[in-house]
Amino acid sequence: MHIDSRDPWWRHAVCYQVYVRSFADSDGDGVGDIRGITQRLPYLADLGVDAVWVTPFYPSPQRDHGYDVADYRDVDPLFGTLADVDALLSRAHELDVRVIVDVVPNHTSADHPWFQEALAATPGDPVRDRYVFRDGTGPDGQEPPNNWPSIFGGPAWSRVADGQWYLHLFDPGQPDLNWWNADVGDEFASVLAFWLDRGVDGFRIDVAHGLFKPADLPPREAHHRLPAPMWDQPEVHEVYRRWHKLLEQYDGDRMAVGEAWTASAESMARYIRPDELQQTFNFAWLEADWSADAFRAVVEDTLAAVGLVGASATWVLANHDVVREATRYGGGATGLARARAAALTMMALPGSAYLYQGQELGLEQVEVPAEARQDPSWFRTGEVGRDGCRVPLPWSGTSTPYGFGPGEGQPWLPMPEGWGDLTVEAQSGDPASTLSFFRELLRTRREVTPGLPDAVEVLDAEPDTLALRRGDLVCVVNCGSRPRRLPAEAGAIVLSSGAAPTHGELAPDTAAWFRLA
Numbered sequence: 001m002h003i004d005s006r007d008p009w010w011r012h013a014v015c016y017q018v019y020v021r022s023f024a025d026s027d028g029d030g031v032g033d034i035r036g037i038t039q040r041l042p043y044l045a046d047l048g049v050d051a052v053w054v055t056p057f058y059p060s061p062q063r064d065h066g067y068d069v070a071d072y073r074d075v076d077p078l079f080g081t082l083a084d085v086d087a088l089l090s091r092a093h094e095l096d097v098r099v100i101v102d103v104v105p106n107h108t109s110a111d112h113p114w115f116q117e118a119l120a121a122t123p124g125d126p127v128r129d130r131y132v133f134r135d136g137t138g139p140d141g142q143e144p145p146n147n148w149p150s151i152f153g154g155p156a157w158s159r160v161a162d163g164q165w166y167l168h169l170f171d172p173g174q175p176d177l178n179w180w181n182a183d184v185g186d187e188f189a190s191v192l193a194f195w196l197d198r199g200v201d202g203f204r205i206d207v208a209h210g211l212f213k214p215a216d217l218p219p220r221e222a223h224h225r226l227p228a229p230m231w232d233q234p235e236v237h238e239v240y241r242r243w244h245k246l247l248e249q250y251d252g253d254r255m256a257v258g259e260a261w262t263a264s265a266e267s268m269a270r271y272i273r274p275d276e277l278q279q280t281f282n283f284a285w286l287e288a289d290w291s292a293d294a295f296r297a298v299v300e301d302t303l304a305a306v307g308l309v310g311a312s313a314t315w316v317l318a319n320h321d322v323v324r325e326a327t328r329y330g331g332g333a334t335g336l337a338r339a340r341a342a343a344l345t346m347m348a349l350p351g352s353a354y355l356y357q358g359q360e361l362g363l364e365q366v367e368v369p370a371e372a373r374q375d376p377s378w379f380r381t382g383e384v385g386r387d388g389c390r391v392p393l394p395w396s397g398t399s400t401p402y403g404f405g406p407g408e409g410q411p412w413l414p415m416p417e418g419w420g421d422l423t424v425e426a427q428s429g430d431p432a433s434t435l436s437f438f439r440e441l442l443r444t445r446r447e448v449t450p451g452l453p454d455a456v457e458v459l460d461a462e463p464d465t466l467a468l469r470r471g472d473l474v475c476v477v478n479c480g481s482r483p484r485r486l487p488a489e490a491g492a493i494v495l496s497s498g499a500a501p502t503h504g505e506l507a508p509d510t511a512a513w514f515r516l517a
């Protein structure tokens, strides 16, 4: 969908995140794969998405489900082959769907040949300098070099046989690269070119706010949240300038979207200056409570920040790292109504929207039994972790594996009882289903939003409601607990996330679009 034919495709796109292990399993081994995605592309095209982002499918020991890459230029046999990726790209392009792949530049897998070479070398050898190796502190260097914690729990350092320590901000199986070493930057430029040459339309950059760590590795102080010394360092922006130039050498408005968890909308916007990344995920909405005031602040702060750098916004409610939004918003019928209303509100806004697989089905977070949990953070902290938003998609049927794969083969994470009503098959035939709502929403967005300005006005509205006007589109969301009168400006109803407004009032937990006469 293009507001202006000169706008690049990604500027207003709806991009659907495929978590490859859990989307569709073509061969019945219980793990989703590339062919499974290709087979289901018509479903995504029919849903009305402009692009898919596919999470890592590269060779990997799967310590962090693919975010631990052992070879950046190949496909793990678990997921298929390079030929399968080529087929996915060409089928997607036939259907006018763009494909974004994940790139993981902050760390490699411990199985990556560079890390194996580093382990085999002695302290001080230049091959160790591609990672962050240091001597320990305390007697005999038995204490880690500093106090940095791993995101997955415990210290961010592990000790190797010769007594040195290496940095891993995530799992010990994910050693952090040393971006001060020129080999690292050259290698990733070459990896990006490899995939661009194969025809990918863009990249999602994992931990884009990581990469550079201050060379003296200063301790983290207790009060630090972000930016702690390991995140959001100024040098990282040079990397994105280099990648910007690389992307520009290709046709078709190739792009990159950064996963940068930063402290403020302003620091997020630094990643999308005109010569850096095209987009960065805007996590503010995903972090906000169900509240009209909170949503209003997110909209205003985001648009102000992206305006400072002349970039466009993105809107995100869900991904494979966070509790599903229907659950965050209270679960059950209320949580689902709110999730639909939040999606409708987001989609009225200028910029691009990201959907996470299963969002269109209204899936809730699953309580994965302890013995089935797989998230590396569960093993390091004993906290539940992210498995509950990664349970495979239910496609059809009334019992597990709900058409996720052929036959009865059980999926890598157990699927709950009672998902029969939530399958794509069951929801497709029901005009009141969440899937039908999302289809209608994406279709309406394509029809109504091209030509609308990027400027958004916050209208006067009743308490607990937020009313936004963008050109002749008005969107109102009621986050309160009783019906609220619509603002005078609201025109004819276009689409509602729930009950249609009656007597000039909008029901609680509902959003609606209106068009000015």
Ligand code: GLC
Residues within 6 Å of the ligand: 064, 067, 068, 104, 170, 206, 207, 259, 320, 321
């Ligand atoms: C990102 C990914 C997450 C992964 C981590 C380490 O935050 O989204 O799933 O565990 O990076 O690569």
